[in-house]
Amino acid sequence: MEEEWQQILKRSLKSPEEIARFFNLSVEKVRKVARHFRVQITPYYASLIKSEGDPIYRQVVPDERELEESDGAADPLSEDADSPVPSIVHRYPDRVLFLVSHLCASYCRFCTRKRKVGDPHKIHPRYIEDGLDYIRNHSEVRDVIVSGGDPLMLGDRKLESILKSLREIPHVEILRIGTRIPCYLPQRVTPKLVAMLKKYHPLYVNVHFNHPDEITPEAARALALLADAGIPLGNQTVLLRGVNDDPTVMKKLMHKLLTVRVRPYYIYQADYVKGTAHLRTTVEKGMEIMDALRGWTSGLAVPYFVIDAPGGGGKIPILPSYIHSISDEQVVLRNYAGELFVYPQVKEKPAKPSHVPPCYGYPIPSV
Numbered sequence: 001m002e003e004e005w006q007q008i009l010k011r012s013l014k015s016p017e018e019i020a021r022f023f024n025l026s027v028e029k030v031r032k033v034a035r036h037f038r039v040q041i042t043p044y045y046a047s048l049i050k051s052e053g054d055p056i057y058r059q060v061v062p063d064e065r066e067l068e069e070s071d072g073a074a075d076p077l078s079e080d081a082d083s084p085v086p087s088i089v090h091r092y093p094d095r096v097l098f099l100v101s102h103l104c105a106s107y108c109r110f111c112t113r114k115r116k117v118g119d120p121h122k123i124h125p126r127y128i129e130d131g132l133d134y135i136r137n138h139s140e141v142r143d144v145i146v147s148g149g150d151p152l153m154l155g156d157r158k159l160e161s162i163l164k165s166l167r168e169i170p171h172v173e174i175l176r177i178g179t180r181i182p183c184y185l186p187q188r189v190t191p192k193l194v195a196m197l198k199k200y201h202p203l204y205v206n207v208h209f210n211h212p213d214e215i216t217p218e219a220a221r222a223l224a225l226l227a228d229a230g231i232p233l234g235n236q237t238v239l240l241r242g243v244n245d246d247p248t249v250m251k252k253l254m255h256k257l258l259t260v261r262v263r264p265y266y267i268y269q270a271d272y273v274k275g276t277a278h279l280r281t282t283v284e285k286g287m288e289i290m291d292a293l294r295g296w297t298s299g300l301a302v303p304y305f306v307i308d309a310p311g312g313g314g315k316i317p318i319l320p321s322y323i324h325s326i327s328d329e330q331v332v333l334r335n336y337a338g339e340l341f342v343y344p345q346v347k348e349k350p351a352k353p354s355h356v357p358p359c360y361g362y363p364i365p366s367v
């Protein structure tokens with residue numbers, strides 16, 4: 001019989017001693033890093049590492065550069081300011097993040113929520129009732145993104161009780177789950193889990209893959225179970241130095257995701273998180289990658305590239321510029337291959353030109 005996911009999770013590398021021995025690092029240094037942000041790597045994910053410092057390794061193996069905290073913020077997205085109760089982040093008009101678990105199967109060294117994730121006091125089961133009450137009392141919330149930590153770290157029964165309570169709220173139209181489990185611990189996705197999930201449709205699942213080597217046969221099996229249950233799958237990727245900051249790698253990842261029925265949704269510029277400077281890239285790198293995708297491959301393989309703005313501005317889409325110039329007579333456009341084309345404007349103008357984008361004249365904030 002195959003090993004149960006709980007057993008696999010139990011065999012994770014987590015004590016500083018184990019981690020140091022396995023990766024040939026100094027125990028002292030691992031201990032220091034682990035005091036700042038929890039370290040854990042499932043045996044399955046560790047088995048995908050081919051060599052020291054490779055794209056899989058860099059995402060989960062502690063690095064002493066994480067202790068350099070001069071650059072970055074603890075709460076770069078100012079989520080705490082938009083938190084009416086500890087388990088809710090309510091930033092946008094009609095949807096909320098609902099943090100239901102502080103645990104992840106492995107801990108991403110670049111995690112935006114490292115100030116909270118892994119800490120049972122910051123994301124605690126006792127806050128779940130408060131979160132449900134908040135959503136019940138806010139009839140504008142039509143979309144709930146169940147997140148954490150990783151919601152699939154909860155047992156089936158606990159997760160079901162949350163989904164069931166959310167489904168009973170009349171104004172909640174859609175449910176979403178954000179999870180990295182299909183990447184870190186695909187064995188957690190069982191027929192029993194998906195049979196439960198499909199009772200709560202319309203339910204969307206957003207997964208998190210950052211490198212083509214993560215799309216293994218095990219991950220493909222987990223994603224197929226979810227897709228076969230009628231769950232639309234999206235993917236969120238974080239742009240990371242030495243992991244996927246290369247148009248060829250990123251294109252391959254997007255293509256592999258589509259073969260396992262996952263639609264690329266977002267590529268995130270790495271957040272301005274303390275202790276992650278060694279994993280961040282320039283914004284131009286992301287624009288270069290978008291330029292290498294759009295037009296060159298299926299539109300389905302092209303996600304939005306966004307910066308989650310420091311200070312709580314939310315996700316802002318970044319596009320390489322396709323408008324070369326614009327006047328009352330014509331728009332000069334650049335296509336994907338860099339060639340210019342002219343689109344003549346309509347002759348009869350509306351009374352007042354409404355085009356000018358609302359992006360000039362605001363004061364520039366400091367971070």
Ligand SMILES: *Cc1c(COP(=O)(O)O)cnc(C)c1O
Nearest residue numbers: 089090091092095096097145315
């Ligand atoms: C990302 C995010 C959402 C969801 O955004 P979509 O663009 O609808 O996927 C909602 N709330 C917060 C606080 C977020 O960070």
Ligand code: SF4
Nearest residue numbers: 104107108111149180
């Ligand atoms: S899976 Fe998500 S919440 Fe968990 S450590 Fe990674 S980025 Fe953070």
